[in-house]
Amino acid sequence: MGYLKFNITAKDGKARTAILKLKHGSIMTPELMPVATKATVKAISSEDLEDLGAQLLICNTYHLMLKPGADIIEKIGGLNKFMNWKKPILTDSGGFQAFSLGLALKHGTGKMYHPNKGEKLQSSKKSFVKITDKGIFFRSVYDNSPHLLTPEKSIEVQEKLGADLILALDECTSPMSDKSYVKKSIDRTHQWAIRCLKAHKTDQAIAGIIQGSSWKDLRKKSAKFICSLPFDSIAVGGSLGKTKLDMHNILDWIYPYLPEDKPRHFLGIGVVEDIFEGVERGMDLFDCVSPTRSARSGYAYVRPPLGNKMNKFRIKFTTANYKIDKRHLDPNCNCKTCKNYSLAYINHLYKSEEMLAHKLVSYHNIHFFLQLMEEIRTSIKKKGLKKLKRSWGL
Amino acid sequence: MGYLKFNITAKDGKARTAILKLKHGSIMTPELMPVATKATVKAISSEDLEDLGAQLLICNTYHLMLKPGADIIEKIGGLNKFMNWKKPILTDSGGFQAFSLGLALKHGTGKMYHPNKGEKLQSSKKSFVKITDKGIFFRSVYDNSPHLLTPEKSIEVQEKLGADLILALDECTSPMSDKSYVKKSIDRTHQWAIRCLKAHKTDQAIAGIIQGSSWKDLRKKSAKFICSLPFDSIAVGGSLGKTKLDMHNILDWIYPYLPEDKPRHFLGIGVVEDIFEGVERGMDLFDCVSPTRSARSGYAYVRPPLGNKMNKFRIKFTTANYKIDKRHLDPNCNCKTCKNYSLAYINHLYKSEEMLAHKLVSYHNIHFFLQLMEEIRTSIKKKGLKKLKRSWGL
Numbered sequence: 001m002g003y004l005k006f007n008i009t010a011k012d013g014k015a016r017t018a019i020l021k022l023k024h025g026s027i028m029t030p031e032l033m034p035v036a037t038k039a040t041v042k043a044i045s046s047e048d049l050e051d052l053g054a055q056l057l058i059c060n061t062y063h064l065m066l067k068p069g070a071d072i073i074e075k076i077g078g079l080n081k082f083m084n085w086k087k088p089i090l091t092d093s094g095g096f097q098a099f100s101l102g103l104a105l106k107h108g109t110g111k112m113y114h115p116n117k118g119e120k121l122q123s124s125k126k127s128f129v130k131i132t133d134k135g136i137f138f139r140s141v142y143d144n145s146p147h148l149l150t151p152e153k154s155i156e157v158q159e160k161l162g163a164d165l166i167l168a169l170d171e172c173t174s175p176m177s178d179k180s181y182v183k184k185s186i187d188r189t190h191q192w193a194i195r196c197l198k199a200h201k202t203d204q205a206i207a208g209i210i211q212g213s214s215w216k217d218l219r220k221k222s223a224k225f226i227c228s229l230p231f232d233s234i235a236v237g238g239s240l241g242k243t244k245l246d247m248h249n250i251l252d253w254i255y256p257y258l259p260e261d262k263p264r265h266f267l268g269i270g271v272v273e274d275i276f277e278g279v280e281r282g283m284d285l286f287d288c289v290s291p292t293r294s295a296r297s298g299y300a301y302v303r304p305p306l307g308n309k310m311n312k313f314r315i316k317f318t319t320a321n322y323k324i325d326k327r328h329l330d331p332n333c334n335c336k337t338c339k340n341y342s343l344a345y346i347n348h349l350y351k352s353e354e355m356l357a358h359k360l361v362s363y364h365n366i367h368f369f370l371q372l373m374e375e376i377r378t379s380i381k382k383k384g385l386k387k388l389k390r391s392w393g394l
Numbered sequence: 395m396g397y398l399k400f401n402i403t404a405k406d407g408k409a410r411t412a413i414l415k416l417k418h419g420s421i422m423t424p425e426l427m428p429v430a431t432k433a434t435v436k437a438i439s440s441e442d443l444e445d446l447g448a449q450l451l452i453c454n455t456y457h458l459m460l461k462p463g464a465d466i467i468e469k470i471g472g473l474n475k476f477m478n479w480k481k482p483i484l485t486d487s488g489g490f491q492a493f494s495l496g497l498a499l500k501h502g503t504g505k506m507y508h509p510n511k512g513e514k515l516q517s518s519k520k521s522f523v524k525i526t527d528k529g530i531f532f533r534s535v536y537d538n539s540p541h542l543l544t545p546e547k548s549i550e551v552q553e554k555l556g557a558d559l560i561l562a563l564d565e566c567t568s569p570m571s572d573k574s575y576v577k578k579s580i581d582r583t584h585q586w587a588i589r590c591l592k593a594h595k596t597d598q599a600i601a602g603i604i605q606g607s608s609w610k611d612l613r614k615k616s617a618k619f620i621c622s623l624p625f626d627s628i629a630v631g632g633s634l635g636k637t638k639l640d641m642h643n644i645l646d647w648i649y650p651y652l653p654e655d656k657p658r659h660f661l662g663i664g665v666v667e668d669i670f671e672g673v674e675r676g677m678d679l680f681d682c683v684s685p686t687r688s689a690r691s692g693y694a695y696v697r698p699p700l701g702n703k704m705n706k707f708r709i710k711f712t713t714a715n716y717k718i719d720k721r722h723l724d725p726n727c728n729c730k731t732c733k734n735y736s737l738a739y740i741n742h743l744y745k746s747e748e749m750l751a752h753k754l755v756s757y758h759n760i761h762f763f764l765q766l767m768e769e770i771r772t773s774i775k776k777k778g779l780k781k782l783k784r785s786w787g788l
Contacts, residue, residue, distance in 0.1 A: 039742065043749040046734065068742040072718050076738050084734045324466050340440065340478045344470050348433065348462040355437040355749045 001197065004165065004205035004232040006263050012380040014255065014282040020263050022088040022164035022205060024080060027055035029263060029284040030376055032270060032369045033090065034291060038063045039073070039083050042292045043358040044366065046084045051336070052366050056088040056164075058287045061157055062097030066140050066147075070160035078162030090287075091163040093154045093196075093209075096237070096268070098129050098136045099172035131171055133188055151195040159202050167235060168196035170209040175239040182213045186222045193229055207233035207265060214241030216253050223254035234258055235265040236283070247274065251281035258282060272301075272313050272372065276389045279376055286373075291365035296358050298350060301368035302330040308393050313368075317361065322347045335367035395591065398559065398599035398626040400657050406774040408649065408676040414657050416482040416558035416599060418474060421449035423657060423678040424770055426664060426763045427484065428685060432457045433467070433477050436686045437752040438760065440478045445730070446760050450482040450558075452681045455551055456491030460534045460541075464554035472556030482558040484681075487548045487590075487603075490631070490662070492523050492530045493566035525565055527582055545589035553596050559627060562590035564603040569633040576607045580616045587623055601627035601659060608635030610647050617648035628652055629659040630677070641668065645675035652676060666695075666707050666766065670783045673770055685763055689755035692744060695762035696724040702787050707762075711755065716741045729761035 005021035018029045034041045034049065036057045041049060049057070059079055064070065076082045079089050130137040135150030151169040158166040170189040173182050189211045200206055208231035212218035227234060236254065240247040251266075258264055263285055266278045270288020278286065294301065298318035307313030307330075317329060325343040337346075337360045349357035379388035399415035412423045428435045428443065430451045435443060443451070453473055458464065470476045473483050524531040529544030545563045552560040564583040567576050583605045594600055602625035606612035621628060630648065634641040645660075652658055657679055660672045664682020672680065688695065692712035701707030701724075711723060719737035731740075731754045743751035773782035 038746045038748060039739070040746075040748050040750045043753070045750060045753065047730065063746075067746055068717060068738070072738065072742075075718050076720055076736060082736070082739050082742075084739070323462060324469050326470055336441070342470060342476070344462070344466065345433070345476050345478070348466075348476075352432045352434075352457075352461055354432060354434050355752060356434045356439060358749060359437070359439065359753070 001200060001230055002165075002205035002232050003203045004263075006233075006261055008260070010381040012383045012385045013280065015279045015376075015380050015385050016282065016284070017377045017380045018263070018284060020284070022056075023203070024086065024088040024164050027088060028377055030275075030279045030286070030380075031055050031284070031373050032275065032286040032288065033058045034366050035060075035287055035289045036083065036085075036089075037289070038067065039079060041362070041366070042296070043355065043362050044292070048359075048363060049085065049366075052363065053370055054087070054366065056090060057083075057085060058090040058092065059161065059163065060097060061091050061094040061154065061161065062101075062149075064091075064161060065094065065157045066142050066145075070157045074160040074162070078160075080162065088164040090165045090265075091158045091161050091167065092267075093158070093167040093169040094149050095136065095154070095167075095169050096172050098131075098138045098149060099174070101128060101138070101141055131188075133191065135169070135192075136171075151192040152199040155196050155199040159200075159204065163204060165205040165207060165233060166200075168193045168206060168208045168231070170211055170237055172238050173211065173213050175213070175242065177213065177239075179213075179215055179218070182211075182215060182218055186211050186218055186225075189222070190225045193226060193231075197229060197231070205232035207231055207235045209235045209237045209267070210254055211238040212250075213239045214246045214250060216249070219250050219253045220257070223257035227257045227259055231262070233263045233265060233285075235267050237267040244273070244277070248277055248281070251278065251283070255282060270369065272307075272392065273309065273394055275369075275372065275376070276385075276392070276394055279380075280385060280389075288369075291369050292358075292362045295361035295365050300329040300346075300361050301365045303332045303368070303371075304392055306330055306332065313392075317343060317346055318350050319347075329361070329364050330368075333364065333367065333371075335364050337361065337364040337367075395594060395624055396559075396599035396626050397597045398657075400627075400655055402654070404775045406777045406779045407674065409673045409770075409774050409779050410676065410678070411771045411774045412657070412678060414678070416450075417597070418480065418482040418558050421482060422771055424669075424673045424680070424774075425449050425678070425767050426669065426680040426682065427452045428760050429454075429681055429683045430477065430479075430483075431683070432461065433473060435756070435760070436690070437749065437756050438686070442753075442757060443479065443760075446757065447764055448481070448760065450484060451477075451479060452484040452486060453555065453557065454491060455485050455488040455548065455555065456495075456543075458485075458555060459488065459551045460536050460539075464551045468554040468556070472554075474556065484559045484659075485552045485555050485557040485561065486661075487552070487561040487563040488543050489530065489548070489561075489564050490566050492525075492532045492543060493568070495522055495532070495535055525582075527585065529563070529586075530565075545586040546593040549590050549593040553594075553598065557598060559599040559601060560594075561629060562587045562600060562602045562625070564605055564631060566632050567605065567607050569607070569636065571607065571633075573607075573609055573612070576605075576609060576612055580605050580612055580619075583616070584619045587620060587625075591623060591625070599626035601625055601629045603629045603631045603661070604648055605632040606644075607633045608640045608644060610643070613644050613647045614651070617651035621651045621653055625656070627657045627659060627679075629661050631661040638667070638671070642671055642675070645672065645677070649676060664763065666701075666786065667703065667788055669766065669770070670779075670786070670788055673774075674779065674783075680767075682763075685759035686752075686756045689759050690752050694723040694740075694755050695759045697726045697762070697765075698786055700724060700726065711737060711740055712744050713741075723755070723758050724762075727758065727761065727765075729758050731755065731758040731761075
């Protein structure tokens with residue numbers, strides 16, 4: 001459909017390394033993409049991202065269509081020009097935010113944060129969202145204005161935003177949705193996939209999304225259907241069940257249907273353990289806000305031996321213990337933050353509500369994940385993924 | 395007293411260029427120093443400051459003695475190490491903040507912002523401050539804890555912070571204080587100056603501060619007294635009257651007393667017009683929060699022809715006019731922000747409450763002032779300061 005080339009360069013079990021060529025350049029996979037929700041990775045400039053070696057970013061259609069609006073970004077020349085980012089960009093379809101700011105609130109699940117303030121919204125708040133076969137009706141979190149996001153509208157907006165790789169609109173079901181609802185919902189998602197492909201006119205690559213929650217037959221049905229369509233890339237979305245095992249099962253069930261020669265995006269995944277499990281099950285692309293959101297919540301990612309499964313590879317750098325600590329966030333890290341600043345200084349900046357705290361720790365956390373992904377790629381080339389995983393205590 | 399060398403390299407009327415040598419290196423004057431209130435120039439990293447060519451910074455004793463505390467910074471190895479800043483640093487005495495967070499609130503003048511939130515404090519709030527010959531009693535804005543800042547204590551704290559150049563404790567009077575009060579106050583400031591010199595033990599350079607509000611005889615008396623003491627540097631502080639003319643008069647009155655071979659610091663000054671007027675009247679050092687505070691308030695500094703006396707060399711980049719504007723903050727600026735980002739993008743970031751807006755515009759605004767100072771230095775070397783000032787429409 002669009003411009004995308006995917007050449008596998010090495011395999012280790014189901015895991016693979018590849019070169020993914022998109023309009024704005026080639027990237028190496030497996031890779032995690034920092035999330036630039038509103039056309040900025042929070043507190044991080046494009047120069048910083050370049051410096052970090054980030055290979056691609058993902059931006060949120062929901063937020064950008066509302067603010068500043070897709071027409072404005074189109075007039076400026078598209079997202080790459082708008083953000084001054086020269087490498088590839090993905091955009092999501094808007095469906096996930098419509099879910100996470102709508103039904104997820106009703107069900108007390110999902111990411112219940114107001115996009116501006118990082119504050120938890122009241123889960124008692126009325127759902128902003130109504131989903132029909134036509135599309136997703138929602139009210140803007142910015143000004144309560146009404147919007148109808150149809151598959152055609154999502155594609156139109158994403159074409160204006162101009163990313164290298166766009167996503168088809170899907171319905172993201174809640175872990176609380178029952179099977180009969182999800183059964184109907186995947187049929188809707190499949191119809192929307194067809195409508196997205198039909199509406200899609202540019203040379204942007206496009207990915208379809210497998211849904212089906214944690215039911216084996218539904219995940220299989222969705223995988224079979226989505227993978228039969230001429231998408232350039234396949235994504236796995238929606239509820240991944242209640243346990244790690246559910247998540248592993250889902251990836252195992254759909255695996256037989258995934259075309260070998262298309263990249264696979266494990267949507268919204270960014271926990272260290274899940275990245276290893278995803279890569280081991282053939283996933284190529286990951287995206288997660290955790291590097292930047294954790295930083296703003298006072299957590300820094302740390303490698304083994306400081307980091308382990310128990311502490312989720314994070315330290316709470318805001319605790320009083322670190323007030324006079326001359327060491328760095330992670331003695332085993334060589335990022336610019338760790339080379340230049342002490343825990344004591346970062347602790348002070350955070351306690352003093354200084355923006356620089358968020359910048360320095362976000363930078364470190366993104367570096368942590370990009371380095372992890374690089375090590376994963378190297379290990380696959382050496383058929384040593386399992387060994388690497390063990391060295392991380394996983 | 396301390397380590398400071400000051401070699402004048404050119405003169406143009408009273409204006410001069412010089413090389414000021416301090417413990418952490420040599421800088422060229424006249425220069426404006428960015429303000430790193432709580433050991434960070436807001437939203438700007440030390441690497442950014444290095445990249446901008448900033449030569450020296452000023453940090454606030456008041457804030458740092460309360461948070462994280464001078465002992466902590468001393469244990470980390472001093473401010474330079476704490477901030478990872480290799481060039482010279484100044485610290486103020488704490489007196490100005492005690493004024494601006496105390497008496498200034500009572501009198502409805504000064505900088506009435508809560509240091510954390512940038513919010514205006516109620517001017518009806520009770521003064522946190524009581525000043526006697528002993529020192530300044532105040533309550534912390536952080537936790538209301540009581541503190542007595544004596545001249546000896548200010549020096550002790552500044553020695554722990556470890557800046558290259560420190561300031562003697564003075565009483566900063568309000569523009570609303572009457573002459574009889576200011577008359578007594580300067581005697582107090584002079585006694586404090588002597589006590590500071592006596593308490594001072596390290597090889598840090600130390601500056602005395604001329605006070606006297608806008609009364610000719612008091613300013614002259616204070617200038618004569620402070621300049622007679624063995625300070626390494628002379629600063630001009632306090633109320634500068636109600637009009638620009640008052641300010642010019644004050645500088646003219648004190649000029650005959652200023653030693654030619656000591657640097658002169660015009661405290662808290664950073665408006666373009668005032669910098670020109672100050673340099674013309676022999677001032678060498680300036681400091682002002684306006685580059686970063688303006689950025690956070692939605693203003694970007696612009697050079698002529700876009701900038702002029704009427705708009706105070708600033709544009710309000712947050713106005714709707716700039717929503718689809720592909721141009722840069724200032725088409726005549728070559729800073730990294732202007733090279734890389736459009737007005738439309740910066741407008742979007744600000745409206746979306748993204749931290750990156752503050753970083754990008756603060757960077758630009760600091761660049762604006764550092765470039766202005768460089769042009770001023772060059773013009774003095776060519777005896778062309780008046781010509782440069784005219785080209786700025788001043």
